[in-house]
Amino acid sequence: MKKQFEVIIIGGSFAGLSAGLTLGRSLTPTLIIDSGEPCNAPTPHAHNLITHDGKVPGEIAHLGKKDLEKYDHVEFINNRVVHIEQKEDQFLILTDTDEEYFAEQIIFATGVKDLLPETKGFKECWGKTIIHCPYCHGYEAKNTKTGILAKGEQAFEKAKMIFHWTKDLTIFTNGPHEMTAEQLEILSKKNISVLEKEIKSYLHDEGKLEALEFMDNTRMELDHLYALLPTAQPNSLAIDLGIEISESGHIVTNEFQTTSQPKILAAGDGTTPMRSLSQAIAQGNIAGVVANRTYIQNKYDFE
Numbered sequence: 001m002k003k004q005f006e007v008i009i010i011g012g013s014f015a016g017l018s019a020g021l022t023l024g025r026s027l028t029p030t031l032i033i034d035s036g037e038p039c040n041a042p043t044p045h046a047h048n049l050i051t052h053d054g055k056v057p058g059e060i061a062h063l064g065k066k067d068l069e070k071y072d073h074v075e076f077i078n079n080r081v082v083h084i085e086q087k088e089d090q091f092l093i094l095t096d097t098d099e100e101y102f103a104e105q106i107i108f109a110t111g112v113k114d115l116l117p118e119t120k121g122f123k124e125c126w127g128k129t130i131i132h133c134p135y136c137h138g139y140e141a142k143n144t145k146t147g148i149l150a151k152g153e154q155a156f157e158k159a160k161m162i163f164h165w166t167k168d169l170t171i172f173t174n175g176p177h178e179m180t181a182e183q184l185e186i187l188s189k190k191n192i193s194v195l196e197k198e199i200k201s202y203l204h205d206e207g208k209l210e211a212l213e214f215m216d217n218t219r220m221e222l223d224h225l226y227a228l229l230p231t232a233q234p235n236s237l238a239i240d241l242g243i244e245i246s247e248s249g250h251i252v253t254n255e256f257q258t259t260s261q262p263k264i265l266a267a268g269d270g271t272t273p274m275r276s277l278s279q280a281i282a283q284g285n286i287a288g289v290v291a292n293r294t295y296i297q298n299k300y301d302f303e
């Protein structure tokens with residue numbers, strides 16, 4: 001297999017496939033390396049993506065991969081990038097099977113890692129009935145017995161939003177609520193209750209949430225729970241290269257998906273807390289265009 005590419009895309013999910021399609025169609029030698037762990041794997045149906053609303057996310061990604069087969073300039077391999085080194089004008093990319101590849105430019109499309117709590121039953125429900133985003137799953141959860149797992153300002157703001165989808169709403173703060181008396185009064189006027197009890201486990205039937213069980217062994221029935229989880233970069237590759245990372249842990253890019261180092265681009269969840277398939281695809285497309293334009297500029301001397 002070829003070792004030298006103009007662009008290597010690390011991560012071959014929605015952002016990476018979109019960048020790859022753009023680069024393949026623009027005759028730019030490109031390799032996509034993907035470790036096959038997209039963040040939305042636990043969810044049975046992806047929503048709010050035109051032409052694919054309600055499909056299994058893996059099936060959409062599979063179609064995206066198939067699209068690439070038409071284009072000779074782009075290759076896709078299943079592997080994990082474990083190290084990247086800037087060598088003079090090139091990047092050396094090392095995989096966990098010790099293969100070395102070289103590129104003039106790289107695109108990070110590595111997404112984020114959701115930091116799930118260890119509480120029993122949470123993981124099994126994540127992406128199914130424990131959800132993070134009303135635009136992805138709110139329609140399916142509308143008018144059901146719904147909870148919000150958060151505290152303080154975050155809980156207050158999320159409750160005001162989710163109230164639009166369901167009026168049967170409880171905030172679970174899993175400890176002190178950290179809201180002001182004024183906020184509690186506003187919530188109470190809308191019959192949104194706040195429960196500080198510590199959660200022991202999430203009772204479910206194959207990911208279908210049934211109830212929350214608390215440390216005092218009481219239970220409360222529930223159909224859906226919005227959980228505001230922290231996220232992190234999935235690995236230290238971007239951090240080790242010294243590109244700018246925001247306080248929230250995202251790779252900082254400009255509107256052209258370029259990071260603080262011009263030959264390193266980034267797209268998708270790794271760059272923004274506004275996570276969606278459409279957004280990842282759009283950013284991947286921009287990153288692909290920008291990488292291709294750099295390729296053209298360097299290849300043809302029009303000066």
Ligand SMILES: Cc1cc2nc3c(=O)[nH]c(=O)nc-3n(C[C@H](O)[C@H](O)[C@H](O)COP(=O)(O)OP(=O)(O)OC[C@H]3O[C@@H](n4cnc5c(N)ncnc54)[C@H](O)[C@@H]3O)c2cc1C
Nearest residue numbers: 011013014015035036037039047081111127268269276277
């Ligand atoms: C549970 C859940 C449900 C969601 N539902 C929806 C929905 O219904 N609608 C919607 O619009 N959005 C939804 N989202 C958000 C959406 O899935 C993301 O915005 C989108 O997947 C981001 O695409 P991405 O390519 O940036 O990252 P990801 O899809 O997470 O892909 C990152 C890829 O990079 C690879 N990777 C990481 N590190 C390496 C490495 N070192 N080497 C090689 N490969 C690597 C991973 O294996 C993975 O394949 C959901 C998110 C979650 C968590």
